[in-house]
Amino acid sequence: MRESIRVFAPATIANVVCGYDILGLAVDAPGDEVIMRKRSEPGVIITKITGDDGRLPLDASKNTVSASVEHYLRHVGRPDVGIEIELHKQMPIGSGLGSSSASTVAGLFAINAMLGNPLSKMELVPFAMKGEELACGTGHADNVAPAILGGFVLIKSYEPLDIIKLPYPEELHCAIVFPEVDVPTRDARRMIREKIALKDAVTQWGNIAGLVSGLFMKDLGLIGRSMKDVLIEPVRSILIPDFHRMREIAMINGAISFGISGSGPSVFAFTKDPDTSVKITKAIQQHLSKLNIGSQAYTSAVNADGPKILD
Amino acid sequence: MRESIRVFAPATIANVVCGYDILGLAVDAPGDEVIMRKRSEPGVIITKITGDDGRLPLDASKNTVSASVEHYLRHVGRPDVGIEIELHKQMPIGSGLGSSSASTVAGLFAINAMLGNPLSKMELVPFAMKGEELACGTGHADNVAPAILGGFVLIKSYEPLDIIKLPYPEELHCAIVFPEVDVPTRDARRMIREKIALKDAVTQWGNIAGLVSGLFMKDLGLIGRSMKDVLIEPVRSILIPDFHRMREIAMINGAISFGISGSGPSVFAFTKDPDTSVKITKAIQQHLSKLNIGSQAYTSAVNADGPKILD
Numbered sequence: 001m002r003e004s005i006r007v008f009a010p011a012t013i014a015n016v017v018c019g020y021d022i023l024g025l026a027v028d029a030p031g032d033e034v035i036m037r038k039r040s041e042p043g044v045i046i047t048k049i050t051g052d053d054g055r056l057p058l059d060a061s062k063n064t065v066s067a068s069v070e071h072y073l074r075h076v077g078r079p080d081v082g083i084e085i086e087l088h089k090q091m092p093i094g095s096g097l098g099s100s101s102a103s104t105v106a107g108l109f110a111i112n113a114m115l116g117n118p119l120s121k122m123e124l125v126p127f128a129m130k131g132e133e134l135a136c137g138t139g140h141a142d143n144v145a146p147a148i149l150g151g152f153v154l155i156k157s158y159e160p161l162d163i164i165k166l167p168y169p170e171e172l173h174c175a176i177v178f179p180e181v182d183v184p185t186r187d188a189r190r191m192i193r194e195k196i197a198l199k200d201a202v203t204q205w206g207n208i209a210g211l212v213s214g215l216f217m218k219d220l221g222l223i224g225r226s227m228k229d230v231l232i233e234p235v236r237s238i239l240i241p242d243f244h245r246m247r248e249i250a251m252i253n254g255a256i257s258f259g260i261s262g263s264g265p266s267v268f269a270f271t272k273d274p275d276t277s278v279k280i281t282k283a284i285q286q287h288l289s290k291l292n293i294g295s296q297a298y299t300s301a302v303n304a305d306g307p308k309i310l311d
Numbered sequence: 312m313r314e315s316i317r318v319f320a321p322a323t324i325a326n327v328v329c330g331y332d333i334l335g336l337a338v339d340a341p342g343d344e345v346i347m348r349k350r351s352e353p354g355v356i357i358t359k360i361t362g363d364d365g366r367l368p369l370d371a372s373k374n375t376v377s378a379s380v381e382h383y384l385r386h387v388g389r390p391d392v393g394i395e396i397e398l399h400k401q402m403p404i405g406s407g408l409g410s411s412s413a414s415t416v417a418g419l420f421a422i423n424a425m426l427g428n429p430l431s432k433m434e435l436v437p438f439a440m441k442g443e444e445l446a447c448g449t450g451h452a453d454n455v456a457p458a459i460l461g462g463f464v465l466i467k468s469y470e471p472l473d474i475i476k477l478p479y480p481e482e483l484h485c486a487i488v489f490p491e492v493d494v495p496t497r498d499a500r501r502m503i504r505e506k507i508a509l510k511d512a513v514t515q516w517g518n519i520a521g522l523v524s525g526l527f528m529k530d531l532g533l534i535g536r537s538m539k540d541v542l543i544e545p546v547r548s549i550l551i552p553d554f555h556r557m558r559e560i561a562m563i564n565g566a567i568s569f570g571i572s573g574s575g576p577s578v579f580a581f582t583k584d585p586d587t588s589v590k591i592t593k594a595i596q597q598h599l600s601k602l603n604i605g606s607q608a609y610t611s612a613v614n615a616d617g618p619k620i621l622d
Contacts, residue, residue, distance in 0.1 A: 019516070019520065020513060020516075021513045021517075022513065022516060022517045022520060023520070154517075154520050154521065154524060155517065156517045156518065156520065156521035156524075156533075156536075156537060157514070157517050157518070157521070157536075158517075162521070162536065164521065164524050164533065166524060192509065193509065194508060194509055194510070195506045195507070195508060195509070196506070196507060196508075196509050196512055197505060197506060197507075198503065198504065198505055198506065198507050198542070199505070201507055201512040201515070201516075201542075202331060202332045202333065203468070204512070204516060205330070205331075205333060205512075205515060205516040205519045206332075206333045206465075206466065206467045206468050206469075207467065207468070208516045208519060208520050209330065209333060209334070209465050209467065209519050209520065209523045210465065210467035210468070210473070210475065212520045212523045212524055212527075213465060213467075213475050213477060213523055213527070216523075216524070216527040222467075222475065225467075225473065226467060231509070231512075
């Protein structure tokens with residue numbers, strides 16, 4: 001068994017506008033880092049957390065990273081292993097960018113690598129979903145699956161868990177802005193209606209089928225015109241400051257598409273190159289600052305491979 | 312302008328189980344034939360209809376074939392043209408196999424070809440949708456679009472009309488059985504609930520995304536396990552005799568998937584070769600005959616090209 005490891009895991013954009021609960025993609029930045037070290041005593045402890053403004057628990061049973069590593073160790077029959085974890089958060093919590101997923105996935109990828117990869121990446125997904133359950137109340141896979149596998153991921157079904165990696169146009173680039181307002185995932189989920197009109201569902205699944213086709217066909221135009229959400233966005237966008245104006249700004253500045261990342265409040269645009277992404281994030285941040293809303297911005301390619309071992 | 316033409320247009324399987332209102336495919340058999348001849352008087356008349364048991368109107372203003380040809384002639388600015396039409400129905404009416412679409416598409420393809428193809432196939436779709444409106448009360452495209460374009464077709468959206476041709480595995484084969492019971496499309500539509508659970512919609516769009524991915528990846532396994540319908544089939548299958556037993560018979564005999572064609576009562580299975588298709592249709596027909604239900608069966612490859620000029 002390896003003595004120590006440092007792992008980066010990527011932020012993720014869940015839903016990808018029209019694919020509520022079934023689509024997600026990973027980005028190169030931001031992301032979280034985990035440093036893991038072997039220790040002589042069995043059990044998992046957290047020794048340090050940075051970048052969280054004191055919001056995350058150091059108690060190993062309550063922290064999603066340590067809890068899912070413990071769960072993993074029980075599953076692979078290694079409760080004898082002792083591990084200490086440092087978590088370095090390099091992305092905002094509660095941003096809608098899969099912050100808890102990035103940490104959990106970094107931890108699981110790290111422990112699996114330290115033990116010589118007894119499980120495949122795909123096999124790690126259910127462990128990360130357990131972590132999501134602890135963090136958000138529901139064990140969804142639309143952040144953890146792309147964080148582990150990289151790229152675009154379709155969760156075809158949950159029971160049984162059936163995950164498909166989708167191709168995408170190489171040039172696809174992302175502009176992400178996190179307006180610093182608080183939208184807890186639990187509340188964002190609660191706002192969504194349980195009953196919907198069949199007519200709207202048909203519109204939505206036409207768009208989902210269009211987006212998936214566009215990804216396979218590497219057709220940016222089809223991708224863009226498929227990324228419309230008549231069901232979730234109209235409700236969730238209420239919690240996001242000046243959402244429709246941000247969309248206008250993104251589209252005027254050359255976005256292929258624009259929408260909410262996960263449950264928000266982060267928003268993102270797809271673009272055809274890094275320059276356009278920079279232009280869009282600058283324009284949106286400028287607008288938010290006029291409204292006295294602080295923000296953080298990221299421009300990033302799609303992350304093709306998922307977590308990365310740094311040392 | 313050509314003096315006469317004979318055109319075949321294919322039957323179609325709308326919905327393809329999970330893609331209600333957005334997916335359809337064309338098959339090589341059955342299908343309908345139209346013979347069209349130039350006449351000196353302007354206007355469109357029907358001179359003969361065979362194979363319809365007297366169920367279709369000879370009155371040109373009420374027949375969907377002549378009505379859509381007339382509509383087409385007005386649109387292309389040729390109200391001077393005189394046309395007589397023979398319609399030879401070679402497939403059952405009210406079967407859920409796009410019977411009216413096949414006739415309408417044959418007619419539109421014929422007149423367009425006689426005039427030297429002023430419109431593209433894609434441009435013919437709205438004219439055929441007008442015909443559907445006359446025949447079924449709603450102008451859907453999930454039969455007419457594959458009948459015109461051939462292959463698998465996604466109707467990404469209706470407003471604006473946005474149609475995408477999808478690839479499919481070449482070996483894909485279809486077993487179709489029409490149990491001779493009456494299920495009018497209008498009634499089958501009325502049974503469907505207008506409000507659905509979001510949870511079920513998510514399941515459905517996971518399957519749709521899975522089916523589209525499976526078609527692009529030419530992955531028969533993924534295609535099969537994606538073709539599940541939690542919304543429409545549970546309601547529509549009530550009108551189809553011994554639906555669940557027919558599914559069992561199809562699956563036992565090697566089907567990749569099984570479901571209702573359009574609004575039924577025809578059912579279909581995807582298979583990996585013609586022999587399996589024959590085996591399945593035989594077994595299902597045998598079962599139906601034990602129940603004293605007459606049936607017609609077809610085995611067919613996917614129709615790649617849409618309508619065909621016969622002479």
